[in-house]
Amino acid sequence: MSPSAQTQVQADLERLLPLLESRYLLPFASGEAANLAEAMTYSLKAGGKRIRPVLCMLAAESVGADAESALGCAVALEYIHTYSLIHDDLPAMDDDDLRRGKPTCHIVFGEGQAILAGDGLLTEAFTFLAGDPALPPSRRVEALRVLGEAAGWQGMVGGQSLDLEGEQRTRSGEPVSLAQLQVIHRLKTGALLRASLELGAIAGNAGPEARAALRDAGAAMGLAFQIKDDLLDATATEAAMGKRVGKDQGKGKITYPLLLGLTGAQNALREATERALCLLQSLPNPQSLIQLATYLAERSA
């Protein structure tokens, strides 16, 4: 990755993240349930890379719209991503006590409040977007439907369910195939990343061809992102990742490096990234999105 591309990604993040954060951390303090509000805010503040909202806003810009038009969608995406992390970390799921370098939500607030904090964020994603004045109602219901399908039983939640089953099967000695792994990741992480770009297209009022290009590029980036995550988990250190690493294998989690070898996984990562870049080229203003896709494939932690 060229230094100028990295500078561009940095500049985009510095421009878009304050816009995002100005909207999404404030409201919960006014609720009657103070502990719940604190748990929701804790997990949102824990940070992370804000990849989904940034992708969404850059997708809107790639079809010639303002980032502001996609802000409601961007906030909703980050709420949903954050809720999914809270629930994934629960003892009955991945049982993680460390996330983004901090104790996970249920460690700090207890399991019951963590389940509810996730439920609250998931619900607020739809509520916030339903009330977003930046989009006309017809585009708002379309965005809500696409977001819901990506996040729900046909998307992210379905993928998490299959992942949970796969881990149990692996622990009992049954092999998981590459085809099964691909379904799990297409649903578990792919669907919401794909939706991030498609929501940007809807918010930016893109035509059907640009919307399809963004949607398919999002799917390819979702795959690339997951392979990169597996590669980082297999090779990085805990301090650099801010979460337990090398844990995937210990828990019987099937990963791309495990199924394809390190070189095979690196090749699959490159192919998926090239597919995404090729699709993005067709858009009016794709430069920032292309540089972010490249950065994500080459990131070190």
Added chain:
Amino acid sequence: MSPSAQTQVQADLERLLPLLESRYLLPFASGEAANLAEAMTYSLKAGGKRIRPVLCMLAAESVGADAESALGCAVALEYIHTYSLIHDDLPAMDDDDLRRGKPTCHIVFGEGQAILAGDGLLTEAFTFLAGDPALPPSRRVEALRVLGEAAGWQGMVGGQSLDLEGEQRTRSGEPVSLAQLQVIHRLKTGALLRASLELGAIAGNAGPEARAALRDAGAAMGLAFQIKDDLLDATATEAAMGKRVGKDQGKGKITYPLLLGLTGAQNALREATERALCLLQSLPNPQSLIQLATYLAERSA
């Protein structure tokens, strides 16, 4: 309650429930995550009284619209109610192993899949309503916003969080006041019942006055419903209720009979029901709704 009123409630249920069930149990079979679909369907099929969707459809009829106009809202309400039961029953929350006479979702499918089944139903509620062709987009986003506010951190989820805290405080000997109990119930059960009638008003294209009357009647019915539930728990048998009874007290749960005595709670139930009936009288076609409100206040199990 007069026999003719009871016959009317019965006739309304026989008319509306098949309409509802024709829409809401079928779709999940087509998903890639078979276990998740089974867990979601299991909890939906477990039955229950379908009070929220029926209230919603009757509210639409009370302002002169067809029940069909409110069907998307009705389905969404039942999905949200069902998800809330699945999550409430989890070991980290109320820890119930029996619901509607059957083992709870996490007993049958495990805790992880039960958390996900709840997440899937909550997400599908918004997805289904966002794609409901019976309502124009402007009324759809309004319904989604009202539903989300009632179900989320300012409503049902907030109430559940306060309830969880209240139980912990009671167990450690700290008293819970009537005012605190009222906040918990206004949020935990009241908000979604209030929304059931308000969504019927939105679906039925009610004017602002009729909508406010339905909303306020819903709030009063929500309070009445909760008091009645507490009274039934304090007096009914387990076989009649289909869930563990008398358990409220054992778990340190504060109830209306505990705070007001049996007679005081019965008086509060009557007052709330009368307030609801009085508000409903102002509507063009309130008869079925009035009879259902009366039935709910007088029901025996």
